[in-house]
Amino acid sequence: MRLALGLCYDGHGYQGWQSQASGRTVQDKLEAALSAFTNQPMTTLCAGRTDAGVHGLMQVVHLDTELSRDAFSWVRGTNRFLPRDIAVHWAQEVPPEFHARASAIGRRYSYMLLESPVRPSLDAHRVGWVFRPLDGEAMRLAAAELIGEHDFTSFRASACQALSPVKQLRRIDITRHGAYWRFDFEASAFLHHMIRNIMGCLVAVGQGSQSPAWMREVLQARNRDAAAPTFAPDGLYFLGPVYDQKWGLPERTSAYDWLP
Known part of the structure; x- marks a missing residue:
């Protein structure tokens, strides 16, 4: 069985x-x-x-x-x-x-990020943290540069064992809930550290140190050195795989309700 x-x-x-x-x-x-x-x-x-x-x-x-x-x-x-x-x-x-x-025909992740002058306490290890304000519209423009099927070598860890760096990134949604930002990702599959490396770039854009168009330059460089440093793992959540309905498996658990 x-x-x-x-x-x-x-x-x-x-x-x-x-x-x-x-x-x-x-x-x-x-x-x-x-x-x-x-x-x-x-x-x-x-x-x-x-x-x-x-x-x-x-x-x-x-x-x-x-x-x-x-x-x-x-x-x-x-x-x-x-x-x-x-x-x-x-x-x-x-x-x-x-x-x-x-x-699995897809995979989903969320990243929870606290924007606050004070570091996380009760939610330590459960959220990422920035103390400088973020520009949501700039981050959304940067994220749009990544949607589609691309070579994501610039966002790939050196230890990645994937046979190909080409993945289809289907969705990046960015929303804000009070002091918390939520970034939702869905793709055919993800490379090692891919989301955390994208997050590092999105934060750089959101804080104004890079323009939204810079994200396209990073993607096209196909070079890990072109991207921002890998962001912290604390706020990253694997929401689960996406399966064909023929398998009849649940799409979520009650733990989803923890996220805003």
Whole structure:
């Protein structure tokens, strides 16, 4: 049987999603919990690997097992062995041809950014921070330069393992809620550090150190040195993959309601 799980996590205390020798990753904690619940080794494959400090509002994984449990048991049983900052929200049997990563036709992220003269406190590690005012219209003009299918080498980390830097960026929406800015991204897929590197450039434009047209120059340069420094991971949230409706999987979890 192939099973899909949807989970949420606070990424602050972890070295990203992907399993490491330290055991301090979200995947390590999930697989340890699954193994404790089932009394046998369990391995998972995720829809999108997140970096250290990045949060997940609906990470989707799949696993193969011979065990028969109802969905409620998978959720409650696994959560019993997970730390408080990781929780499985749903479980669903899927056809054997479903693949958490390969079946995704898109991926969505949000970045939450606090504009304030005072650093974050209650929301520390959950939002990025700038203390200079931002120009929303300038950032929207800059973001528009990136929409479409492009070579995003200028926004790619040197350690990126993607076979191609060409991705289709479908949407960047920028809204403000009081002192907080929300940046929503949707693409076919994302390169390593791609959003955080775009955020660094958007903030540079928003603060007036670069013009909106500069974003096109950065994109066309196809050179990481042309872009701004990588922005902090704290405010980045993986909203989850986009799947064809034929799989019948949930599109969101209740954790989405945390964001404005």
